């Protein structure tokens with residue numbers, strides 16, 4: 001059976017039909033073999049006891065022992081098959097669900113929201129591996145067992161049918177009453193878990209600002225709601241489970257009682273009386289099992305539906321013809337960008353061209369669109385209008401290869417669980433040591449990394465070294481430089497750097513330029529643009545100026561001086577000559 005990744009839950013079921021048919025066949029044999037118990041009793045009571053033949057008893061017992069062994073093997077086999085179908089579905093859907101989680105996180109508004117994808121999938125897998133699934137396969141046999149009871153005596157048959165109807169009623173009521181509490185328990189547990197995770201990640205802020213009490217109260221609110229919903233659901237399930245169990249016990253005794261009465265009337269043998277009672281137990285067992293495991297069924301069903309919606313919403317990466325490795329030429333043509341889930345563009349009609357070996361500095365006040373431009377250049381946000389071109393091709397046409405051609409250093413740096421080398425190599429399975437060291441050297445981080453406890457093999461995050469903000473930023477810079485990307489985008493690269501780190505950054509920018517590649521630096525601090533040839537000034541998402549750095553700076557200073565010197569009631573003209581003078 002292929003384990004290739006699929007795009008939807010339905011597609012994940014492809015090819016499993018045969019496995020489900022074999023589950024049905026195994027269940028058929030298991031259920032047929034279940035008849036051996038009642039048949040054995042029938043024989044023992046009606047034949048052995050009356051004939052007093054020990055030989056018949058021994059041979060019957062040996063026969064039934066063999067049949068029970070076969071039944072056990074078949075039951076075990078169907079359990080294995082079902083668990084593997086569950087695992088197969090999970091393996092097939094895992095990549096798509098994981099990707100859907102990533103896509104969802106890219107939509108800013110969704111980033112902090114709890115996401116249930118992987119848990120939904122696990123719920124489906126758990127259900128497939130549970131005996132509750134077999135209750136569904138066994139239920140079709142209930143009418144057959146009931147029919148067998150009818151063959152003993154219609155009275156017994158009717159009693160069994162009545163009992164069955166009451167149990168089905170109980171199971172439907174159970175289903176109805178646990179639906180709401182189960183989904184509430186799932187949703188609130190997710191919210192509280194996700195809050196706990198955020199708090200754990202921000203433990204230092206929580207400690208530093210004395211927020212422990214407040215976060216605990218907030219977390220407990222949802223936690224308790226989940227607990228309450230779980231309790232309600234467990235109580236209901238327990239209540240119905242007990243009802244059904246008691247009813248079944250009673251029915252089995254009632255069956256014996258009714259059977260005895262029928263035997264006394266001479267209308268049935270004593271063996272049928274016992275066999276009828278056992279058959280009744282078998283007929284009702286799947287219903288009882290379903291009632292007990294209903295929470296699992298509901299959760300799996302919710303998970304399946306939720307996966308269908310989530311995966312349908314998550315865009316599928318288009319297949320692209322693989323383009324050649326791009327040369328470092330970048331062009332923005334009328335690029336307008338609206339951040340995800342926002343209405344207003346944060347970048348409007350930006351056009352510019354960058355040639356190999358050029359460094360562009362982007363400046364502007366807070367919220368002027370610098371990070372938006374960085375994300376757009378890195379292909380994270382797509383323009384609603386215009387296009388970003390790398391070596392003449394729209395960056396979208398590079399598909400998933402794009403990341404390899406671009407180096408991106410975001411404002412919020414995240415390193416991953418792994419060694420320094422693995423982090424620099426962007427978590428590739430087999431990092432190329434030469435390329436790792438080359439990137440670190442170009443980023444001016446090599447010496448700093450060598451001083452770490454295990455150098456490039458220093459473990460980061462889980463159980464590993466705690467790095468300073470500057471060290472993290474320098475490793476992230478090396479990661480952006482890995483494999484010599486045609487375009488390197490640095491969003492506030494010097495926010496955490498000291499003098500040495502700042503010098504390393506300048507070294508990195510010079511290295512990119514010397515290689516004839518392109519670097520774009522979003523900057524707040526003037527030091528970061530000292531190596532830039534070009535400067536772009538953004539204001540409220542609009543280009544205010546673009547051109548050679550010194551020209552743009554001069555223009556900016558002139559404008560600034562013009563505004564600063566402009567009399568409140570006068571015009572710019574009056575101050576202009578003075579501004580000129582300022583520039584000279």
Ligand SMILES: Nc1ncnc2c1ncn2[C@@H]1O[C@H](COP(=O)(O)OP(=O)(O)OP(=O)(O)O)[C@@H](O)[C@H]1O
Pocket residue numbers: 108109339340342346364365366367368369370371372373
């Ligand atoms: N993740 C996001 N989701 C939605 N809107 C965003 C997001 N990031 C930024 N914006 C919006 O885009 C606009 C431009 O923000 P951007 O981060 O690009 O500015 P910036 O110039 O980088 O600011 P700063 O210098 O403070 O980092 C802002 O109005 C902001 O509300």
